[in-house]
Amino acid sequence: MQLDQQTRGRVMFGTGPGQLASDAFMMGIDPLKQRAMMAEALDVIVPLLRGETVTARTDWFELTDARLQLAPYRPDGIDLAVASTVSPSGSVQAGKHGIGLLSLAAGDPAGEAALTRNWQVYESSCAEHGHPADRDSWRLVVPMHLADTAEEARGQAEYGVLHLVRYIEGLSGRTMPWGGDAASAVKQWTTGGFPTFGVAILGTPADAIARIEALAASSGGFGTLLLLDLPTGRPEDKRRSYELFAEYVVPHFTGANRRRAASMDWAHANSARFTGAVRQAVENALTEGGAR
Known part of the structure; x- marks a missing residue:
């Protein structure tokens, strides 16, 4: 599993049906047609990016001998991914075109519960279309903020959590019962x-490692973890969070510290023998020094 290596220095083209009904209404799109429109768009975008000439006609666009004048910069093209939440529509389209799957709701209990099902749909769709x-192309998205202690992390998250609550309330048109104060909102965010x-x-890097390993186990394994950037702290706290992630969480999964840890374990297991040898060497030196 890679946490920040796979997409470093690369451009990713992400697509999805759109989760916000307000966006659809502003653009004059029927929310009931969004998934079908995404499928129709992918049917032409993917081959265009692969250098093919495309002719297609739908009830909302028409292409005749369409082609791209400029190819992607990288020889292997642009990294493509389809967003998926709980429904399997994203998995179907990602598998149809042989492109990556991006699970946006991996941090949501319902979304996490759907991970295995959506991967199975993706596998089936891939097989159907050859x-x-x-799994290396599967990305899971989670919100995360780290500090030196769990108490610090939760306290720092109080800085911006109510802005997020107001955003949720604005979209849903409902008042959240836990949105009255920052501490209650943080408690809800980390539990329900x-x-x-x-x-x-x-929490801490250790908390992050445990959560990621649990996600890997429940999903059956994935390629990349993406961090959902939210107002979880002041700018300096967010920078420290990413530093902790880079210094402790990433090396755990890349195995960068594996040999160092093995060396420390070996030294600990043989510490009695090493200490005895050092003590004997000092005693011998004192005895020999005294004799001379």
Whole structure:
């Protein structure tokens, strides 16, 4: 599993049907047609990006011998991914075109419960259309904020959590019972979770490692973890959170410290023998020094 290596220095083209009905209405799109329109758009975007000439006609666009004048910069093209939450529509389209799957709701209990089902749909869709189903191309998205202690992380998250609550209330048209004060909102976010955003990891690097390993186990394995950037702290606290992630969480999963840990374990297991040898060497030196 890679946490920040796979997409470093790369451009990713992400697509999805759109989760906000307000966006659809502003653009004059019927929310009931969004998923079908995404499928129709992918049917032409994917081959265009692969350098093919495309002719297609739908009830909302028409292309005749369409082609791209400029190819993607990288020889292997642009990294493509389809967003998926709880429904399997994203998995179907990602598998159809042989592109990556991006699970936006991995932090949400319902979204996490759907991970295995959505991956199975992705595998089935890949097989149907002759594409390999590669778990390395599967990305899971979670909200996270780290600090040196769990108490610090939760306290720092109080800085911006009510802005997020007001955003959720504005979209849903409902007042959240736990949205009256920051401490209550943080407690809800780390236990029952927020609508759409799910349960946040607010804690230490060790907490993050445990949560990611649990996600890997429940999903059956994935390729990349993406951190959902939210107002979880002041700018300096957010920078420290990413530093902790880079210094402790990433090396755990890349195995960068594996040999160092093995060396420390070996030294600890043989500490009695080493200490005895050093003590004997000092005693011998004192005895020999005294004799001379």
